[in-house]
Amino acid sequence: xxxxxxxxxxxxxxxxxxxxxxxxxxxxxxxxxxxxxxxxxxxxxxxxxxxxxxxxxxxxxxxxxxxxxxxxxxxxxxxxxxxxxxxxxxxxxxxxxxxxxxxxxxxxxxxxxxxxxxxxxxxxxxxxxxxxxxxxxxxxxxxxxxxxxxxxxxxxxxxxxxxxxxxxxxxxx
Amino acid sequence: xxxxxxxxxxxxxxxxxxxxxxxxxxxxxxxxxxxxxxxxxxxxxxxxxxxxxxxxxxxxxxxxxxxxxxxxxxxxxxxxxxxxxxxxxxxxxxxxxxxxxxxxxxxxxxxxxxxxxxxxxxxxxxxxx
Amino acid sequence: xxxxxxxxxxxxxxxxxxxxxxxxxxxxxxxxxxxxxxxxxxxxxxxxxxxxxxxxxxxxxxxxxxxxxxxxxxxxxxxxxxxxxxxxxxxxxxxxxxxxxxxxxxxxxxxxxxxxxxxxxxxxxxxxxxxxxxxxxxxxxxxxxxxxxxxxxxxxxxxxxxxxxxxxxxxxxxxxxxxxxxxxxxxxxxxxxxxxxxxxxxxxxxxxxxxxxxxxxxxxxxxxxxxxxxxxxxxxxxxxxxxxxxxxxxxxxxxxxxxxxxxxxxxxxxxxxxxxxxxxxxxxxxxxxxxxxxxxxxxxxxxxxxxxxxxxxxxxxxxxxxxxxxxxxxxxxxxxxxxxxxxxxxxxxxxxxxxxxxxxxxxxxxxxxxxxxxxxxxxxxxxxxxxxxxxxxxxxxxxxxxxxxxxxxxxxxxxxxxxxxxxxxxxxxxxxxxxxxxxxxxxxxxxxxxxxxxxxxxxxxxxxxxxxxxxxxxxxxxxxxxxxxxxxxxxxxxxxxxxxxxxxxxxxxxxxxxxxxxxxxxxxx
Numbered sequence: 001x002x003x004x005x006x007x008x009x010x011x012x013x014x015x016x017x018x019x020x021x022x023x024x025x026x027x028x029x030x031x032x033x034x035x036x037x038x039x040x041x042x043x044x045x046x047x048x049x050x051x052x053x054x055x056x057x058x059x060x061x062x063x064x065x066x067x068x069x070x071x072x073x074x075x076x077x078x079x080x081x082x083x084x085x086x087x088x089x090x091x092x093x094x095x096x097x098x099x100x101x102x103x104x105x106x107x108x109x110x111x112x113x114x115x116x117x118x119x120x121x122x123x124x125x126x127x128x129x130x131x132x133x134x135x136x137x138x139x140x141x142x143x144x145x146x147x148x149x150x151x152x153x154x155x156x157x158x159x160x161x162x163x164x165x166x167x168x169x170x171x172x173x
Numbered sequence: 174x175x176x177x178x179x180x181x182x183x184x185x186x187x188x189x190x191x192x193x194x195x196x197x198x199x200x201x202x203x204x205x206x207x208x209x210x211x212x213x214x215x216x217x218x219x220x221x222x223x224x225x226x227x228x229x230x231x232x233x234x235x236x237x238x239x240x241x242x243x244x245x246x247x248x249x250x251x252x253x254x255x256x257x258x259x260x261x262x263x264x265x266x267x268x269x270x271x272x273x274x275x276x277x278x279x280x281x282x283x284x285x286x287x288x289x290x291x292x293x294x295x296x297x298x299x300x301x302x
Numbered sequence: 303x304x305x306x307x308x309x310x311x312x313x314x315x316x317x318x319x320x321x322x323x324x325x326x327x328x329x330x331x332x333x334x335x336x337x338x339x340x341x342x343x344x345x346x347x348x349x350x351x352x353x354x355x356x357x358x359x360x361x362x363x364x365x366x367x368x369x370x371x372x373x374x375x376x377x378x379x380x381x382x383x384x385x386x387x388x389x390x391x392x393x394x395x396x397x398x399x400x401x402x403x404x405x406x407x408x409x410x411x412x413x414x415x416x417x418x419x420x421x422x423x424x425x426x427x428x429x430x431x432x433x434x435x436x437x438x439x440x441x442x443x444x445x446x447x448x449x450x451x452x453x454x455x456x457x458x459x460x461x462x463x464x465x466x467x468x469x470x471x472x473x474x475x476x477x478x479x480x481x482x483x484x485x486x487x488x489x490x491x492x493x494x495x496x497x498x499x500x501x502x503x504x505x506x507x508x509x510x511x512x513x514x515x516x517x518x519x520x521x522x523x524x525x526x527x528x529x530x531x532x533x534x535x536x537x538x539x540x541x542x543x544x545x546x547x548x549x550x551x552x553x554x555x556x557x558x559x560x561x562x563x564x565x566x567x568x569x570x571x572x573x574x575x576x577x578x579x580x581x582x583x584x585x586x587x588x589x590x591x592x593x594x595x596x597x598x599x600x601x602x603x604x605x606x607x608x609x610x611x612x613x614x615x616x617x618x619x620x621x622x623x624x625x626x627x628x629x630x631x632x633x634x635x636x637x638x639x640x641x642x643x644x645x646x647x648x649x650x651x652x653x654x655x656x657x658x659x660x661x662x663x664x665x666x667x668x669x670x671x672x673x674x675x676x677x678x679x680x681x682x683x684x685x686x687x688x689x690x691x692x693x694x695x696x697x698x699x700x701x702x703x704x705x706x707x708x709x710x711x712x713x714x715x716x717x718x719x720x721x722x723x724x725x726x727x728x729x730x731x732x733x734x735x736x737x738x739x740x741x742x743x744x745x746x747x748x749x750x751x752x753x754x755x756x757x758x759x760x761x762x763x764x765x766x767x768x769x770x771x772x773x774x775x776x777x778x779x780x781x782x783x784x785x786x787x788x789x790x791x792x793x794x795x796x797x798x799x800x801x802x803x804x805x806x807x808x809x810x811x812x813x814x815x816x817x818x819x820x821x822x823x824x825x826x827x
Contacts, residue, residue, distance in 0.1 A: 014731070025473075026472075029476055036483075036488055037486075038486075038488075039487075045753065045757040045758060045762065047486045047490060049750075050479065050746070050750045050753070051479055051491075054475045054746075055476075057468065057471075058472035058476065060468075061465050061468035061469045061471075065465040065466055065734075068463060091522065093524075094521065094522050094727060097518055101716065101719075102720075104703060105713045105717055108707065117703065117704065120700050121697065122696070124695065124696035124700070125692040125696040128521060128524065128691060128692035128695050128696060129692050130692035136692070139693060140696065147704060151348070151708070155349070155352045159704070159707065
């Protein structure tokens with residue numbers, strides 16, 4: 001990394017969409033504030049006041065950010081040890097990771113936490129380029145069960161062990 | 174025809190290199206030294222740095238071998254890199270270093286040596302350290 | 303004296319063990335590439351879920367200091383600083399490591415962190431109770447003023463531009479609004495979803511932004527191709543020479559003097575202090591040290607490292623006495639306090655006296671442990687850097703998912719975690735700072751409570767907000783702090799440009815033997 005902060009060199013589409021989205025959220029915050037029930041007992045300052053302030057502030061800040069992007073002030077993407085800011089963003093990786101989380105969430109109830117976590121770890125390792133894939137699966141399963149043992153068995157955090165491991169005492173929180 | 178050796182900057186790699194040098198002297202033909210990394214971690218001790226490379230080249234030229242050094246980063250595993258080079262140069266012999274491993278170590282870390290031996294297009298010389 | 307009681311608590315074997323565990327884990331996670339102190343604290347929060355408060359905070363204190371130190375180890379060994387507070391350390395420290403003086407760089411960082419951490423903790427010991435005594439007399443109006451100060455400084459000063467910082471801040475304030483209003487009992491922005499009526503847990507936001515968001519961002523721009531690593535030369539035992547000590551002790555003290563006050567005011571936290579310290583060391587350097595600056599001057603490691611750790615202790619002053627977090631890490635620690643229904647603030651020193659003093663005492667203990675632990679274990683920390691990235695980030699995501707699930711043991715919280723994580727990804731991708739969001743989320747509800755209390759006392763007259771001298775003074779200081787901070791920021795940016803230019807001039811960071819020879823020539827010239 002020869003330059004500490006690098007200008008992102010791509011079309012400002014996303015740069016514009018983000019503050020525009022925040023501005024839209026701000027409008028929702030302002031409109032939603034009107035729907036908050038204001039009890040008569042609320043006194044001088046009810047539950048609507050801060051929402052109005054926050055929504056207003058958010059709208060102003062988002063518009064200001066939008067204007068600054070339009071005036072050519074493109075953001076500095078965050079640097080880091082494993083980040084190459086000059087690379088094109090791999091949206092596929094992000095989508096795959098989010099999908100894996102969705103799968104993990106769905107699996108917690110039927111399979112129990114350790115197996116759902118093994119799926120998440122293994123899938124994430126594959127997404128980040130782990131090879132050979134079988135090894136990643138073994139490591140993922142091992143780590144999931146170590147976490148389950150330490151946190152549920154050891155520290156008493158009640159992670160559900162799932163139907164398969166219901167009878168294993170050291171996996172219980 | 175040539176000899177291909179998988180090199181890592183440690184005792185195991187040096188033993189393999191010496192065996193490969195012997196074989197090259199005996200068989201003739203160039204020696205292809207392969208040292209690659211997947212660049213998937215911040216520190217990879219099996220990837221030779223400048224100091225290690227200088228030392229390696231000194232050893233090779235002192236031995237008077239006709240050698241070719243392949244030092245690169247790839248997206249494949251070390252075994253696949255080595256096999257790829259062996260196929261590319263139609264190697265006559267592949268030389269690797271092996272070490273004793275615990276059953277758990279085998280389970281967790283797989284085996285580069287096993288992949289190389291089973292998939293090599295030519296005979297493999299495994300040097301034990 | 304209460305500090306002695308604190309030591310009596312902290313010195314119990316079980317608490318010493320907790321402190322050791324915290325320091326060890328904090329350093330280990332802090333060493334990991336891509337993980338800064340805020341993420342370390344957020345990720346390790348689930349560890350404390352089942353501990354009693356005293357044990358939990360002793361672990362936290364260890365994680366906080368350990369994470370700070372671990373980060374600087376990475377910057378010295380690799381020229382790829384993770385968080386901005388380590389940029390400066392990497393600058394000289396990495397050059398030293400490449401010249402084979404890595405052991406000295408690590409040693410001066412460790413001893414400097416110890417000296418600064420201890421001196422700053424001493425300062426904290428004396429400043430905090432006094433500040434708390436003053437803070438007890440503050441009313442709602444004064445708190446509103448203080449929080450406006452925190453909002454504006456954190457929102458406007460962290461990040462590349464004021465508007466982006468304020469976008470992040472207001473997003474955090476909005477997330478803080480979600481749920482049932484504590485005063486009127488009305489639902490706000492819950493979309494009719496039952497999970498949201500309890501509000502969005504700070505842990506979810508912190509872990510989502512710092513762990514999930516960061517991992518998504520790194521996944522999307524993963525560095526491919528070879529990584530430049532400092533050749534780990536033999537002789538790690540070569541400790542600091544007499545001359546290194548002579549050159550280091552003044553920068554340690556100056557770094558502490560710069561770091562602690564900057565930590566206490568909400569002016570951008572630790573990184574500003576490291577840049578200031580670096581700049582002053584560079585200016586004060588004479589003779590040989592002056593020539594060495596830019597090529598591995600030990601002063602350039604000793605000063606900023608001390609400033610960094612002193613600022614970390616300074617941040618605890620407003621956190622403990624006013625309940626105001628001035629950095630993302632402090633905001634997460636505040637969230638940890640709130641999990642135990644402990645509200646940091648002026649009453650903390652009265653109501654939870656034993657806990658606070660045990661916490662402060664364990665900061666002293668943790669510092670000693672860090673010093674004893676880090677140098678002998680450098681070899682192990684280097685091994686941690688060999689963890690392949692795919693396992694590292696898969697592990698971070700799995701740990702984050704566990705932390706989120708364990709908040710209330712419902713998968714719905716993991717959904718919130720992912721949504722926040724995606725938000726964090728976009729914020730990083732488009733250059734919005736995430737720290738103001740966390741601070742806004744934490745302070746928003748407190749701000750609203752104080753504001754409404756103040757205005758209901760005055761029966762709705764907004765003039766009450768400027769009715770106390772203290773509040774007026776705070777609003778005036780907002781202007782001063784903003785002015786000073788913008789000046790500091792501009793200096794920091796100027797320095798970054800100088801550094802970038804120098805690095806370009808010096809060629810690629812991975813010095814080839816020729817480069818190193820050239821560097822040596824320059825040194826001799």
